[in-house]
Amino acid sequence: MTHANVPAEEAPNRDWRIIGLIGTGHFLSHFYMLCLAPLFPIWREEFGVSYAVLGLSVALMSAVTALLQTPVGFLVDRHGARPYLLGGTLIMALSISAMALAPSYWVILGLAVLSGIGNSVIHPADYAILGSSIGEKRMGRAFAMHTFTGNLGFAAAPLVIGLMTQTMGVSWRAALLSLGLLGVPVVAALVLQSRILKDQARPKKGGAPVGRKVLLSRTMLMFFAFFLLSSMAGSGVQAFLIATLDQLWGTPLAVASLALTGYVVGATGGVLIGGWYADRYSRHFTFVLGLTSLSILLLLAMGLLPLPDLVLPVVALVAGTALGASRTPRDVMVKHAAPPGQIGKVFGFISSGLPLGGAITPVPFGLMLDNGMPWLVLPTVALLLVASLLCAGGARGESLRSTRSTSPAPAPAE
Incomplete structure (x- = not known):
């Protein structure tokens, strides 16, 4: 462009x-x-x-x-x-x-x-x-x-x-x-x-679906679920990691706080790594899949293994960085899937899953801790991330099928 x-x-x-x-x-x-x-x-x-x-x-x-x-x-x-x-x-x-x-x-x-x-x-x-x-x-x-x-x-x-x-x-x-x-x-x-500051081109008549049809398509609904589930998982970690580590392993408050800080710093800085990758390579879903999977394994390790106090913040930092880095290729995937001239409604709809996910999570995770089930918190976070990957894969597949059905000839390789 x-x-x-x-x-x-x-x-x-x-x-x-x-x-x-x-x-x-x-x-x-x-x-x-x-x-x-x-x-x-x-x-x-x-x-x-x-x-x-x-x-x-x-x-x-x-x-x-x-x-x-x-x-x-x-x-x-x-x-x-x-x-x-x-x-x-x-x-x-x-x-x-x-x-x-x-x-x-x-x-x-x-x-x-x-x-x-x-x-x-x-x-x-x-x-x-x-x-x-x-x-x-x-x-x-x-x-x-x-x-x-x-x-x-x-x-x-x-x-x-x-x-x-x-x-x-x-x-x-x-x-x-x-x-x-x-x-x-x-x-x-x-x-x-x-x-x-340029406005997007208006969609052509008779082209891709417009209006509510776009948002209710399988591709966009799956992307919405991807954002929602990712937000639920992330907010669960940020709100309850300290309490979970305390109840599970008796982790000192200073160490647990440092672990949470490492996770948040990693998630914030990781998006810049993801942006660098997204501009240089086209395998966005593979990148999202690999880094989210790494984050899942590290979060499970924190929830299932009594890690040493010196190791715990490092593991949390890497988990947050991996998850943060996966966010930018995810956004680029949505941009590429959005029909021409409809980026506003697509991102308005899909990104509304982020605050919604943050609102859903606190009560059920709090109940787990209140009822003596801290061992369930991080595995549940991992399960939410696995479900988010399934939605991302489904959205990518639907987007590719839609592209093939509307393209008169195969697009040139990137």
């Missing part, structure tokens, strides 16, 4: 500018989703509400984001991604800033819903722009940086809020006002650079 009206030597610089713009917005999106939770102790005293009620702010923001991603994806495909990305980012940022002026917690809840509406635009618009604007030789790295910046946003939010409110003595209102307003220059940069 080459960019229209852009000399070949300029395409890489252009691509990295686009990746930087989209990645910065994605960082803010994830940052805003986790910047409220560290304020719960302060809000509990100031507004006199329970932690259960406080949790509604994060739950509502996440739920609204997940529910609206698919409808927004239809709008992105119909009208173009740029206006929705600009509007969504601005709504998201100003909603966080407006919380600084909230006279009661119930106003914060309403603004959390509004921020979730803005946030719902990010995934469908980002992937539509990246898929249409970035050269194929850098598509894997573009998707990898998109995931990486989002993970950095999640990691940075509690740290920044804690430093501002606890160490620097900044009031929570001033913190949210200033952090929310960071979105304004990001929107300004998107406006100034909007000419390099």
Whole structure:
């Protein structure tokens, strides 16, 4: 793929500018989703509400984001991604800033819903722009940086809020006002650079299925299940690895925490390895299969064997890295399977499986620990990952069959 009206030597610089713009917005999106939770102790005293009620702010923001991603994806495909990305980012940022002026917690809840509406635009618009604007030789790295910046946003939010409110003595209102307003220059940069953000071509009439038919196809339903099951497994590890290791082997808290940190760091950095691979090789499913299988074996080892304290964090680091590296080729597989002009709705629908998976997992895994069955946690995670691979294989097979049935002649080898 080459960019229209852009000399070949300029395409890489252009691509990295686009990746930087989209990645910065994605960082803010994830940052805003986790910047409220560290304020719960302060809000509990100031507004006199329970932690259960406080949790509604994060739950509502996440739920609204997940529910609206698919409808927004239809709008992105119909009208173009740029206006929705600009509007969504601005709504998201100003909603966080407006919380600084909230006279009661119930106003914060309403603004959390509004921020979730803005946030719902990010995934469908980002992937539509990246898929249409970035050269194929850098598509894997573009998707990898998109995931990486989002993970950095999640990691940075509690740290920044804690430093501002606890160490620097900044009031929570001033913190949210200033952090929310960071979105304004990001929107300004998107406006100034909007000419390099390309919208996808409209689907041709009489071509591939459109609208709901695409999302209800076996290929997309299997990709949705792949994302859902992967998210269920990952959230189970992140939420309960420390408690599981404690109940199983009496692992010291410091060692178990280091193991979880290693897993999360590996999963975050691994996506960059996956992006490098996806741009150089075409066997994406083989890569996903191999690395996910390695992660399954290592997670089972942690759950079935009393590993030495020095070995445990290393095993967790490698397991997280392997799983993280498999994510970018997975995203590229989805992009290649999406019909032309329909990336927004496809990624809006499929990526909604990620927050849904994270919402499903905590209660059943918590019940396993509560009922004295810690030995079941990591094998269940492994089973979820095996099921996700079966769905990925099924999606790939359906995509290949669909390609053969619609192609007049065999496509040239990559």
